[in-house]
Amino acid sequence: MPDLRFTKDHEWVLLDGDVATVGITDHAQSALGDLVFVELPEVGREVEAGEACAVVESVKAASDVYAPLAGKVVEVNQAIIDNPSLVNGDPTGEGWFFRIEPADVSAVAEMMDQEAYAAFVETLS
């Protein structure tokens, strides 16, 4: 199992060396419903932790996606712009959003692990 970490805003983070891949959780994609539009940050953008830096839209509404970590955006997933339904189908795989070079990689270890996130989601229903 990859060591996914989670935020209360329902993003996941996977740290690989000094680059963190970010996406939205299965819970988030399910709550949003069929996604029809994704807007991603520009490569090179410096983001703060908690800053709105991507947008997802379902038929019903637009929602912000937040940067889980401060750092620099180094890559975005063009495939989900072309086909937003990838996020619904494989939110923690092909449906990833962007990659960040975190200012401080140690912030990742402080995030919720799978078990803690599952418990957090339980409290929401």
Next chain:
Amino acid sequence: MDAPLLETPLAALHRKLGARMVPFAGYSMPVQYPAGIIAEHKACREGAALFDVSHMGQGTITGTDAAAKLERLVPGDILGLKPGRQRYTLLLTDDGGILDDLMVANMADRLTLVVNAANKGVDFARLRSALGEAVAEWPDRALLALQGPKAAAIMAPLCPEAAALPFMGAVEAACGGIRTLITRSGYTGEDGFEISVAAADATPLAESLLDAGAVPAGLGARDSLRLEAGLCLHGNDITADTNPIEAGLTWTIAKRRRAEWNFVGAGAVRAMLESGPPRLRVGFRVNDKAPVRAGCPILAADGTPVGTVTSGVPSPTLGHPIAMGYVQTPYAANGTPVEFAVRGRMVPGAIVPMPFVPHRYVR
């Protein structure tokens, strides 16, 4: 603190069907079922969909002068509404604003009303203050909407009288052995029926319609369908600050009523009809993948602000976003290019005629 949410008589069925429930107008309502909004939307355009719209307000006006009394508050021709027929009309404020839009049916011994859920308190208070005891809310009632090109085929074996109705016809009849009041109308642009039924009978009736092939659909699909059909949502596209003339609802002011001008709000409506509306409700095609939502500023090609979007959705039928909103009258002609300011980016579009998807009402 918010009051606890009300439930419709179909709440247990929604849960059984796996609906995602959301608060809407004080009710816990299904926004979608597991199939999702796009699948539910397409089911309604291609087959038949079943919506629970029991949150809407149902009422009656009784007495021999019910129609004359109601005409004091609405610009529609209610005296001319024949038994077994239904009509769309507006409750207006003293200033000619749209307090609500509603359906009125002449059931011979009474008028029946369907009003918006969010407005029913205001509506019935106003109706009662003007019409007194003749007005009553119809308690313990559910309302189902069966919509789509296959709606009539589903209805026919259960209620032949309903299946024989013309568009905007109304009949009291047994539907699968259950007493109902059915109108041939809806909010999707498709052929279909709205079925008023006692709360206690709502679940078996809904189940028989689902068993016959209707797909359960929630408020999400209801909104995308009505917007494709160019139909207004009160609270978004029309409000107490909207005059019917600028809303493109001049057709709801009956010819006789335009000679009499004797309904509440008539002065302001007449003034705008005669002077011309400063702004108009129009439809937009968005020439971009980015959906444009309510509140989005609209700019002319030269950057002049000319209006605001009141509803927008990525159209599941057309495959591109569509929107509705108000623009200053000089910019309201079909084909006029516009831009929408979406998160700091200019998204191109143009004014197009509505409905976006042709109506397919039975004639």
